[in-house]
Amino acid sequence: MNDPELEELFADPADRAVVDLLKASRPAAPPLDPHFHNYLRAKLMTEARRTLPARASRSWFPFTVSPKTLAPAMAAVAVGFVVVLGVEIYLHGQTEAPQVAYNIGRIDKQTNVGTGEPIVIPFTGPVDKTAVAESVVIHPATSVTKQWVGQNLVIIPDHPLAANTTYSVSFKPLATPTPAPQQNPIVRPSPTVAPTPVVVHFTTVRPPVAPILPPSFKSASVNYGYDSRLADAGTILSAAWTPTGQVLVTRPVGQPGPGASPSPSASATPSGPPAPKATTDVWLMSSLGTPIRMVVPGGSLPAASPSGRLIAAWQVALGNQVMLGVWDMQGTLQANLVTLGGVPDRAPVWIGEDRIAYVDQGQLRIVDLHGTQASSLTLRVGGGRLAASPTSPRLAVEGADESVILDLRVTGSPKSLPSGATGFAWSSKGDLAFVVRQSANADIKSATTDLYVAADGQSPQKVAVSPDGQSWSDLSWSPDASSLLLATTATNGNGAVASLVLVNRDGSSPTAFGPSSKEFATPQWSPGGDLVLFTRRDEAAGGRAFWTATTTPSTTDSAANQALAEVAKFMQARINGDDAAARSELDSAGLAAYQGGSSSLLGPAGSHFSRYYPVTVQPSASQTNAFLVGVRIFSAKNGVETSFFEEQLTLLPQGQQSVLLPQGHRYLIDAVNASPTMPLGHGPTIVSVEVVQIPPGEQVRVRFDSDLKPETVSRDTIQIKDSDGKVVDAQFTYDPENRLATLAVKLKPGTYQLVVTTGVTDINRVALAQEYDAPLVISR
């Protein structure tokens, strides 16, 4: 019995038999929704941060905005995040007034809907969960997974929602449900159909606009915000960001999530003997730890390609073998590259979009996506590190004999790095950072670490040395390449606790990042810079868990903010129908522009402006101290948004002063250009068009709000035409994960026209409502 209390209490052998049986058994584990723990934790932590001593915080779940793409796509973030969800909840099958089945008060008029996180609709009364989940319809067409967490319907977009998009989520009336069997007297509560729909609207926070001065991630500018555990210790074995701000993780088999199977995964084998049982799977997760989907059953150690469209990972194969494969983000196998014996110990490394480096039996191998060896180079690596540049086909390798940089564009000897170079990290600009450990007289207690940085293509320079007895490792560049996060571990015996340090790229101002007593390690900055992923010792359960922490880089630009403030007053006056207040924000030229018909000040007849958001703010190329502010303006009729258009506003300092703007000086709107009006709610819509300089040419990126049928997005339906109307040659790609069509072109300075035809359709086969034309101005 082994319990003195029970032995004392139960002397009767018959009682003891029952007690022994009880001691030998346990009640079955109760059913537990996999999201409930994190869901409740987030709510608690939000409340704790509100009620316990104040700390920096962000709203968490379910409605948050966290820009996921920043560095190279700052403009995309700048476009902002505005999502409006209109929720219509129907209750079916009853003629009397419906029972209370939802709590719209919590979401009505919300302004915090994130693009990458689940949408939660709480129900407070009895509900037929299956029927309600099945009835969800989202417009613009969006592929989602639906789950119930208690009384909350959780809608998880399969990929991040589009920015700048009005969504409606409807619960459509269903066909008559199957009646309950007569012999079952229990009437299942099934609120179902209301005579009229209940409509809920809610909107995201005002979107961030790209600052004219990009945010600084220098060590003095970045603060540790607050942290959140991605999952329980031991339930994530590896984690890495995708370029779109989600997380690819290796999880032990049997972990909960959409579509998860409780049984161990097996590799996909079309025929032959049964596949071996795997011990891990690869999952895609949100940055808040919500499992989105399993992408590689039986997989481990994934790596996302630089574009974020593909995943390379290891997957168990027959016998004691593993396969290096490539999957898309939906989990569809794209290519089986090689099969190796043994167990991989590190993730494959993407070199651009078309080559992958890995280590086989201690030798470096590089293959293309057909599995063909792409390099004849032989290099012994052993357990050394590999890292590839995101800007060029260069690979830093910690070889068994020396550390080198391989440039796959050239033949000849690799470029040597200082002896012992390891821990490579490439920045978004092509800079390479690494460390070299120094241990004088083999005395590890006085060991230090040298930090090197090699600007793109330049020789490495030692920029910093760790304090005596401190070892630096796990380098991660900030998105703007202005600083490095690293882990520092004491080697002097004074409590070997790892913590995180932020150091500028020139080695200056090393600053602690986060609490020093938490045993943090392996930091990874998110692509957008708003989060840091790291491991941390679990205080409660032991072991290590993956966490994220928010960062708060400085973003101030007072002149641009003043200009935006004037735009805000101008737009609010227009939305309020206050003609005088709107006019007060215009100078004489601006007033003449509106009076001359360049745009409508208070909205076309029969409609009014309902909302707006800034799309871009940029300095004028032709006028000092002037700003160009793009705004997207929505028009409504009878309270329903029906269309939108964009205005490009030119703001000048009052009095046309060309000297530095005095504090508190006003900006006035001097000029306006308006785009054609676009209807809402009828098929896919273009969210943003960006022109990005990617030497030797440009990329024109067209982002949509809807999940599209890929076969309708092609060079036939999206074209760039020159001033003569001729179609410009372009290399065309479509990324369904981000609803992004990209045309790689080489354009001379001049004016072009982007044309998106009505041949583009969403996944429900609804076409673009009307052809979209936008001018593209290319200047040097």
Place this chain on the structure above:
Amino acid sequence: MPEFEERELVERAKQDPDAFGALYDRYFPQIYRFAYSRVRDQSLAEDVTSEVFFKALRNIKRYTYSGHPFSSWLYQITLNAVADHYRGLHGEVDLEEGSSLPSTAPAVVDEVVRRDRSRRIWAAIDQLPRQQRAAMVLKFSEDRKIEEIAQILGKSSGAVKLLLHRAVERLRRELPPEFEIGVT
């Protein structure tokens, strides 16, 4: 977690949200499990668990160490939350011995014919009166000491021993003959 570490963590949780998060991570599984054992409904167990931790957060500054694990306090809140729930459904609930709630679970005999040995006996425990059931779950599922159970239930140690004894006696009586509880 050693007692002194837990006490330190609880003290920090009065000021530090992260420490409260660590407490939540540590105790969530057992509180959810205990809540479920009381209500036998996933949604209700989630509601109760939420209630427990939000109450704990609101009141943690008033929590003082009484010689019992922090979990005892959480179990107490859980019991109160469950009682509040049933009060809301059924009016004032009689928590006296023998006032078991109506159960929608199948009869014990039906259970035993289709469930394994372990599940059968726990199904039988589900049929016990509320106080007996709570004491049995805390003792045999949560491995609490009798003194701790007494504190959670607001009873004397002697009363808890009586509850356990009666529960085991009742199990002996009500488990079907084919259950084959032998004296070894």
